[in-house]
Amino acid sequence: MRTSTWIRQHLAALRALLVLTVITGIVYPVAVLAVAQVPGLHDKAGGSLIESGGTVVGSRLLGQSFTDSGGAALVQYFQSRPSAAGDGYDPLSTSASNLGPESIVDAPDDPGLLTTVCTRSKEIGEREGVDGRRPFCTESGVGAVLSVIGPRDNRGEVTVPVQVVSVNEVCPARPFLGAYRSVRVVCAEPGADYSQGRMVPIPGDVPAGPQVPADAVTASGSGLDPHISPEYAAIQVRRIAAARGVTEAQVRDLVAVHTSSRALGFLGEPTVQVVELNLELDHRYPYSA
Known part of the structure; x- marks a missing residue:
C-alpha cells in the first residue's frame, strides 16, 4: 500500500514536471517570440538597433561616449551624460557610482x-x-x-x-x-x-x-542612459554649430526633431536622443577637421 502511494505521488510529480516544462519551456517562449514579430514590436524586440550605411552603429536604448582616446570631448558631437558603467557605457558593467x-x-x-x-x-x-x-x-x-x-x-x-x-x-x-x-x-x-x-x-x-x-x-543609475535633457543639449548648440560650420538655428532644428516629450504628456521629462542626433549631424552637416 505504501509502495503504491509512493509510485502515484511520483507519477503525479512527473506529469506536473512534463506539463510545466512544455508550458514554460516551449509554449511560452514561442508565444513571446511570435508576439515580438508583430509590426511595431519587432524593432524593440530586436534591441532597437540603429543602422548607418548598412552597418549597426548602436541602439536607441544604449548611450555612447563621444570622446577621443584620451577621454576629451569631440567638439563636433553632442556629449552624452557621464557614465559609471565600466569605462563608460559598457553594457556588461552597467552600474551607478553608488x-x-x-x-x-x-x-x-x-x-x-x-x-x-x-x-x-x-x-x-x-x-x-x-x-x-x-x-x-x-x-x-x-x-x-x-x-x-x-x-x-x-x-x-x-x-x-x-x-x-x-x-x-x-x-x-x-x-x-x-x-x-x-x-x-x-x-x-x-x-x-x-x-x-x-x-x-x-x-x-x-x-x-x-x-x-x-x-x-x-551619471544615471544604469550608466547606459541614451538621453540628455533639452537644457544640456541647448548649451552645446553653439559649439556644434561652430565646429561644423553651420548656423545655430540649423543645429537647434535637429535637436527639436530628436527631442521626445513627456510620456503620456505628464510622465517624466522631455529628452534628447544623443546617438541618433549625432548620426543625423554627420549625415546632414559632415565635419572636417
Missing part, C-alpha cells in the same frame, strides 16, 4: 561625489562657454568643504573653532576661503585625517540655478 549626498570629502586619488560634480561642471562651463559655477564648489572645481575643529556643544556644533581646514584643497593649494568664524582657513596636509572636525559645506556666492544642468554632471 556615491550619495554624504560623499563630500575626497580620499587620496578618489574624489567624492561633490568634487566630481564640481570638476565636471567647471570643465563643461569652459567647453561650452557658459558659467560653470555651482553651489558648494570652489573656483578650482573641488568641493567647498571645511573641517571645523574645536569643542562642541550637546548638539554637536563647534562652539569655539580652533582650526579650520579646507579638506578638499591639499597643500600647497590656496584655500577658497580666507577665514571662517574669524579663524584662518588652511589647506589640507597630504594624508592627514580631519574627520574629527565638523564638516561644513560652503554654498558660496554663486547663482542658485547653475547654467550647467544636473544631468551633465551626474
Whole structure:
C-alpha cells in the first residue's frame, strides 16, 4: 500500500514536471517570440538597433561616449551624460557610482561625489562657454568643504573653532576661503585625517540655478542612459554649430526633431536622443577637421 502511494505521488510529480516544462519551456517562449514579430514590436524586440550605411552603429536604448582616446570631448558631437558603467557605457558593467549626498570629502586619488560634480561642471562651463559655477564648489572645481575643529556643544556644533581646514584643497593649494568664524582657513596636509572636525559645506556666492544642468554632471543609475535633457543639449548648440560650420538655428532644428516629450504628456521629462542626433549631424552637416 505504501509502495503504491509512493509510485502515484511520483507519477503525479512527473506529469506536473512534463506539463510545466512544455508550458514554460516551449509554449511560452514561442508565444513571446511570435508576439515580438508583430509590426511595431519587432524593432524593440530586436534591441532597437540603429543602422548607418548598412552597418549597426548602436541602439536607441544604449548611450555612447563621444570622446577621443584620451577621454576629451569631440567638439563636433553632442556629449552624452557621464557614465559609471565600466569605462563608460559598457553594457556588461552597467552600474551607478553608488556615491550619495554624504560623499563630500575626497580620499587620496578618489574624489567624492561633490568634487566630481564640481570638476565636471567647471570643465563643461569652459567647453561650452557658459558659467560653470555651482553651489558648494570652489573656483578650482573641488568641493567647498571645511573641517571645523574645536569643542562642541550637546548638539554637536563647534562652539569655539580652533582650526579650520579646507579638506578638499591639499597643500600647497590656496584655500577658497580666507577665514571662517574669524579663524584662518588652511589647506589640507597630504594624508592627514580631519574627520574629527565638523564638516561644513560652503554654498558660496554663486547663482542658485547653475547654467550647467544636473544631468551633465551626474551619471544615471544604469550608466547606459541614451538621453540628455533639452537644457544640456541647448548649451552645446553653439559649439556644434561652430565646429561644423553651420548656423545655430540649423543645429537647434535637429535637436527639436530628436527631442521626445513627456510620456503620456505628464510622465517624466522631455529628452534628447544623443546617438541618433549625432548620426543625423554627420549625415546632414559632415565635419572636417
